[in-house]
Amino acid sequence: MIIQGTHHAGDVRDRADVVVIGTGAGGGTLADYLSERGWDVVMLDRGGFFRAEDFTQREQDAMVAFNGRRGLDSTVDNAYFLNYAECVGGSTVHYWGDSFRAPADRLERWRGFGIDWMTVGDLAPHFDAIEADLGIHVCPERLFNENNRLVRQGCEALGIAGDAVPTARVDCIGCGWTQYGCTYNRKTSQLITTIPRVSRRGGRVYSDARAERLILEGGRARGVTGSLLDRSTDRPRGTFRVDADLVVMAGGAIGSAEFLLRNVEDPIVGRRFYMNPHYFVYADFGREIDNVTGIPCAYEVHGFRELRTDADGRYRGGGYTMLCNHQSPGVTAATLSEIGAAHRERMGKYRQLGSLMSVIDESNPGRLWVGDDGHRRTWQRVRGVDVHKAVEFMKNAARIFLAAGAREVWIPDVWGTVVRDEAEVEENIGIRSVMPNAQFAAGSHFLGTAPLGSDPEDSFADPHGEAHRIPGLYVADGAAVPGSVSKDPSLTIMAVARHIAAGMHEREGRAGA
Amino acid sequence: MRDRHAHAPDAPPDGGRPPALEPGEAVVAGPSAPGGAPTDRRSFLRATAGGGAAIALASALPSGTLAAYPAAQRDGADLRALSPKQYAVARAAAEALLVDLPVDPAAVARAVDADLAAVGDPIRSDMRTVFTLLEHLTPLAWRFRRFSALDVEDRRAYLMTWARSRFNLRRAAFQATRGFLYFNTYLREETWAVTGFPGPWPGRFHIPAYPIDFGEIA
Numbered sequence: 001m002i003i004q005g006t007h008h009a010g011d012v013r014d015r016a017d018v019v020v021i022g023t024g025a026g027g028g029t030l031a032d033y034l035s036e037r038g039w040d041v042v043m044l045d046r047g048g049f050f051r052a053e054d055f056t057q058r059e060q061d062a063m064v065a066f067n068g069r070r071g072l073d074s075t076v077d078n079a080y081f082l083n084y085a086e087c088v089g090g091s092t093v094h095y096w097g098d099s100f101r102a103p104a105d106r107l108e109r110w111r112g113f114g115i116d117w118m119t120v121g122d123l124a125p126h127f128d129a130i131e132a133d134l135g136i137h138v139c140p141e142r143l144f145n146e147n148n149r150l151v152r153q154g155c156e157a158l159g160i161a162g163d164a165v166p167t168a169r170v171d172c173i174g175c176g177w178t179q180y181g182c183t184y185n186r187k188t189s190q191l192i193t194t195i196p197r198v199s200r201r202g203g204r205v206y207s208d209a210r211a212e213r214l215i216l217e218g219g220r221a222r223g224v225t226g227s228l229l230d231r232s233t234d235r236p237r238g239t240f241r242v243d244a245d246l247v248v249m250a251g252g253a254i255g256s257a258e259f260l261l262r263n264v265e266d267p268i269v270g271r272r273f274y275m276n277p278h279y280f281v282y283a284d285f286g287r288e289i290d291n292v293t294g295i296p297c298a299y300e301v302h303g304f305r306e307l308r309t310d311a312d313g314r315y316r317g318g319g320y321t322m323l324c325n326h327q328s329p330g331v332t333a334a335t336l337s338e339i340g341a342a343h344r345e346r347m348g349k350y351r352q353l354g355s356l357m358s359v360i361d362e363s364n365p366g367r368l369w370v371g372d373d374g375h376r377r378t379w380q381r382v383r384g385v386d387v388h389k390a391v392e393f394m395k396n397a398a399r400i401f402l403a404a405g406a407r408e409v410w411i412p413d414v415w416g417t418v419v420r421d422e423a424e425v426e427e428n429i430g431i432r433s434v435m436p437n438a439q440f441a442a443g444s445h446f447l448g449t450a451p452l453g454s455d456p457e458d459s460f461a462d463p464h465g466e467a468h469r470i471p472g473l474y475v476a477d478g479a480a481v482p483g484s485v486s487k488d489p490s491l492t493i494m495a496v497a498r499h500i501a502a503g504m505h506e507r508e509g510r511a512g513a
Numbered sequence: 514m515r516d517r518h519a520h521a522p523d524a525p526p527d528g529g530r531p532p533a534l535e536p537g538e539a540v541v542a543g544p545s546a547p548g549g550a551p552t553d554r555r556s557f558l559r560a561t562a563g564g565g566a567a568i569a570l571a572s573a574l575p576s577g578t579l580a581a582y583p584a585a586q587r588d589g590a591d592l593r594a595l596s597p598k599q600y601a602v603a604r605a606a607a608e609a610l611l612v613d614l615p616v617d618p619a620a621v622a623r624a625v626d627a628d629l630a631a632v633g634d635p636i637r638s639d640m641r642t643v644f645t646l647l648e649h650l651t652p653l654a655w656r657f658r659r660f661s662a663l664d665v666e667d668r669r670a671y672l673m674t675w676a677r678s679r680f681n682l683r684r685a686a687f688q689a690t691r692g693f694l695y696f697n698t699y700l701r702e703e704t705w706a707v708t709g710f711p712g713p714w715p716g717r718f719h720i721p722a723y724p725i726d727f728g729e730i731a
Contacts, residue, residue, distance in 0.1 A: 001728055001729045001730075001731065002727050002728065002729070002730045002731065003731045004730070004731065007731065008731070049730075051725070051727075052722035052725075053722070056713060056715060057713030057714060057715060058700070058713055059696075059700040060700045064631070069632050069636060070628055070631060070632045071696075072628065072632055072636050072693070073636070074689075077681055077682075077685055078685035078688060078689050079681075079685070170723075171723075173720060175714045177713065177714070183714065183715060183720075183722060184720055184721075184722045184723065185722045185723035185724075185725055186723065192723075192725045195727070196725055196726055196727045196728060199727055199728035199729070200726065200727075200728040234631070234633070288709070292710065292711065328700075329699040329700065329704065329705070329708050329710045330695075330696045330697075330698075330699045330700035331696065332699070333695040333696060333698065333699035334691075334692040334693075334695050334696040334699075335692075336695075337676065337688070337691070339609065339610050339669055339672060339673070339676075339691060340609065340610060340612045340669045341612045341613065343610070343612075343695065344612045344613050344614060344707070347699065347704075347707060347708055348707060348708070350708035350709055350710060351708065351709040351710070373635070375634065375635045414673075414676040414677050414684065414687070414688075415677065435681075435684070436681050436684070436685070437681055437684035437685045437687070437688045438684060439688075440688060440692055
């Protein structure tokens with residue numbers, strides 16, 4: 001049953017085997033797994049419940065309805081915009097559907113935190129099950145738009161490795177608007193897969209329900225209380241209390257960390273905050289290209305994913321991937337740093353533009369905390385070796401576009417950096433372009449704020465997902481993943497959540513299993 | 514095997530205080546971004562404005578009156594987040610940014626006010642501060658009239674001094690203002706003729722959504 005808090009009059013009390021705070025990649029996957037095995041599940045999401053008919057493909061509608069803080073949230077110094085969703089289905093409603101398995105080197109790194117099950121073999125059954133459930137398949141050629149084809153062409157000309165992206169869709173018709181919710185129910189988000197199944201099995205999914213306080217009894221998590229919100233004003237119109245044997249945090253690396261910081265004393269929460277910083281590079285092809293239909297990111301450039309260093313440990317390249325970018329007009333306008341006539345001229349070439357976006361596999365994470373004024377804050381800045389990665393991304397993105405026939409490539413910084421040939425790539429692109437606020441930058445792959453691990457001094461939860469210091473409290477979302485996946489983490493978050501769910505079921509058991 | 518380039522985590526924020534340390538440099542010699550890790554936006558403003566003067570000035574200045582800043586009244590703007598002065602600055606910035614576009618700068622400024630009213634603090638208070646600083650820090654760029662009183666061409670030149678400032682605060686204010694206003698401009702249908710954007714599919718094509726059984730919905 002879907003219960004929309006915004007329509008609910010009065011206060012609510014509920015009781016379940018498990019209450020899951022968050023309905024996105026982690027929460028949806030975990031709740032579906034447990035409810036299928038007989039668990040009585042309650043899910044909570046502070047965002048609204050929206051369906052295909054609400055996804056109008058208009059940027060303003062999406063920002064108002066379900067982009068976190070209307071798309072205006074950023075790190076404290078505005079250096080990175082934070083792109084996340086707040087709605088039933090979480091960020092899978094607006095993600096691109098990119099579905100990568102965590103690379104083996106990443107699993108190896110996470111085993112260093114004492115998470116012994118982070119192996120290809122242990123996770124394979126979960127990846128297999130999720131991929132089958134969501135219809136994940138390699139993006140077919142018919143869904144490549146011209147931006148994707150040109151990037152591929154450039155990569156092939158330069159011998160740079162890239163591939164079609166595995167994508168979570170069924171019968172996609174290529175409207176190109178995946179980022180603002182799928183109008184046609186073809187992108188297999190949690191909203192249309194796991195959530196309806198939980199609902200039909202008798203689980204209660206509360207939208208517009210902001211979790212505020214963790215109920216503790218004898219030091220053990222026993223439920224959660226919070227407010228039911230009026231969706232139009234975001235103001236409380238009632239309260240809820242859900243008692244449960246287990247509580248699962250699945251509100252994403254930002255939402256879960258904020259809740260935890262407001263409820264528990266734990267020195268680890270928010271100490272590491274990964275976001276895979278996104279910088280943007282545009283290319284003017286001097287002719288109209290199709291950059292708005294198809295799957296926006298049908299092609300990934302992964303030839304630079306592995307960090308390369310010399311014997312002395314000095315940077316020699318890599319440490320990032322590139323994704324073909326979704327180019328809606330409003331966001332494109334926001335990312336171009338010119339003003340006045342120069343900006344107008346560039347937007348006049350909107351249909352001629354290719355674009356690439358970085359996924360910086362940051363070695364140095366940011367922070368998340370709650371300030372003295374009670375507001376949640378985040379901070380990140382590329383620094384050290386990560387600066388090299390960002391600069392090299394821009395250079396190699398420029399090379400790819402030039403090899404594909406671009407007339408000129410724009411680094412959308414305040415300096416108006418343009419390159420037209422290889423000499424200008426080296427000469428014009430440099431560190432100044434990645435100074436904070438020298439260009440619009442963003443993050444969306446939020447991870448690591450309440451990580452798993454065997455060491456209570458360096459992790460929030462044990463390798464099974466249960467908090468070291470609070471029995472009965474689990475974390476099963478991006479917050480639990482100990483570091484950057486180096487690619488879109490959605491599928492990895494789902495697999496981690498499913499593994500944690502399987503462990504919960506094995507240890508706790510429930511009638512009906 | 515952990516990332517050998519990663520730093521050991523620093524002390525976490527304590528009781529709302531800042532991250533204790535600038536996390537510093539990677540093992541590998543390399544460039545760093547300027548500045549330290551701030552606590553919150555207000556301390557960020559203090560730290561990057563070249564001292565506390567700018568934020569102190571912005572805090573002390575009156576929010577402006579309808580008489581002094583009549584743009585909101587003239588535009589029929591029913592302000593919910595911005596003061597008349599801050600609205601006038603947003604509108605003046607929109608006039609400077611929007612060149613040869615079929616969009617009313619007042620409509621963009623009203624949209625900014627509506628967004629800020631909906632999103633609330635801290636974003637609302639940050640943007641209010643940004644607009645106040647933009648209005649009154651013109652002497653730093655050797656201009657001795659308020660931003661909203663500059664002619665449109667000079668407003669653009671002034672904004673570019675913020676864009677390319679060595680102070681992160683001013684670049685941040687520039688990017689926040691520019692990005693916010695342009696986003697609220699180009700999401701409008703009136704601009705599609707400028708960009709060639711063909712528009713959303715609903716309304717152009719009738720394609721039914723696959724049915725989903727959500728169970729009971731209350």
